Amino acid sequence: MRNDRLIAFILIGLMAALFVVIGVQMFKVRAEVNGVYPEYSSFRADPKGYRILFETLSRLPSIHVERSVQPLREVPSGNGKILVMAGLLPSGAPAEETKLLNDWMTNGGTLLVAFSSRQFDSNEEKNRKDPVPPESKWLRGEVDKIKSWGVRIFWSKLNLATELQSNLFAGLSSWAGHLYIQPTKSDWDVLAKARDLPVVLQRRFGAGKLILLADSYPLSNIALAAHRNAALVSWLFPEHSTVIFDETHFGIVDHPGVMGLARRYGLDGAFVVVLGLAVLYLWASRYSLRPVRRVRADSEPAVRGAGGNEIFTNLLRRTLPTVDLCTVCLQIWKQKGSTSQVKQARLENLINSLPPTTSQVERYNQIVKLQHS
Numbered sequence: 001m002r003n004d005r006l007i008a009f010i011l012i013g014l015m016a017a018l019f020v021v022i023g024v025q026m027f028k029v030r031a032e033v034n035g036v037y038p039e040y041s042s043f044r045a046d047p048k049g050y051r052i053l054f055e056t057l058s059r060l061p062s063i064h065v066e067r068s069v070q071p072l073r074e075v076p077s078g079n080g081k082i083l084v085m086a087g088l089l090p091s092g093a094p095a096e097e098t099k100l101l102n103d104w105m106t107n108g109g110t111l112l113v114a115f116s117s118r119q120f121d122s123n124e125e126k127n128r129k130d131p132v133p134p135e136s137k138w139l140r141g142e143v144d145k146i147k148s149w150g151v152r153i154f155w156s157k158l159n160l161a162t163e164l165q166s167n168l169f170a171g172l173s174s175w176a177g178h179l180y181i182q183p184t185k186s187d188w189d190v191l192a193k194a195r196d197l198p199v200v201l202q203r204r205f206g207a208g209k210l211i212l213l214a215d216s217y218p219l220s221n222i223a224l225a226a227h228r229n230a231a232l233v234s235w236l237f238p239e240h241s242t243v244i245f246d247e248t249h250f251g252i253v254d255h256p257g258v259m260g261l262a263r264r265y266g267l268d269g270a271f272v273v274v275l276g277l278a279v280l281y282l283w284a285s286r287y288s289l290r291p292v293r294r295v296r297a298d299s300e301p302a303v304r305g306a307g308g309n310e311i312f313t314n315l316l317r318r319t320l321p322t323v324d325l326c327t328v329c330l331q332i333w334k335q336k337g338s339t340s341q342v343k344q345a346r347l348e349n350l351i352n353s354l355p356p357t358t359s360q361v362e363r364y365n366q367i368v369k370l371q372h373s
Contacts (some may be wrong), residue, residue, distance in 0.1 A: 038250040039118060040086040040216045041247060041250055042067055042245040043252070050220060053220075057237055057243055064241075065242075065245070066242070068246045071248060075104065076244075078105060078108050082110045082244065086114040087249075088113055089116055105205040106207060108208045111210050113210070115214055116216050143155045150187075152181070153182075154179065160175055161176045162175060164194060164232075169192055169229060175215070175218060177215030179214040188201050189202045199215065323356075330347060347370065351363070
């Protein structure tokens, strides 16, 4: 019966663990496909994500790929590394983050920024539905200006869905988006245009460099699947480089809890040991190793036990009459050998002189007095 209950508990635990694993996998797939992650995130697997680019680069033996969910101040040194910030809205980054990125490039890192026009496209869509479109600053052209980088970003009402004009990239590749970038400094190199508007730019920044893409679409999942620009991808991510996909600008920041800190400091084994001890404690509390004490029913007769002294006393009472107790004791004492013939004679005379009605206790007291006299 106990084995059956133990097997039942094990099966219930296994079923619960199976449901947890299936639930986690379903949530993960839903997050990757149904848009729980922001657009152009490397976690996202639908057409608007960067999952294909991340996994394609990770399969190349000459390129090391990783995600960054830590704050920018904790990103490793930029020497020989490429930091990818895709889907960035050109609405003005905080000065502190811009300074961190500038220092990162100055130390030898390459910063690849791919902007997104979804905020301005949605404003334009609202204006189209309004019968009397209100005046919007996005319709005037310029949407942002980054002085430290020396660029101005413009939004065009005309969709730049056309062939990419470049001497570095294939002429058959296409471009899509509404943004284009105008440099305000002379050290910028315009590498590609769409409808004669600059969309891919590069400049040296200290020991590193800065690469700007006016739109994130060319590196998205749908673009790589439908009309991949292999020349652009191979130029952006050369061999023997480390590529870091930043997720913090989407708001995906790792705040490690107890389990995260345990994994970081290699305490997985300690957690398994503690869990095993807890299971053993629960099992020991539930099942005792000692035999279970049988409870006597009210209808069963109670049998009183007896110790060794009590058994010996009962045996003497059955085999030795009370009136012969002192006489037998005197005989045993004589067999051991008396030390004085006079004392032996006195004891015999005392026992014989006592009346037969004298109790054994009184006889014993008389013998003790005689022995001490």
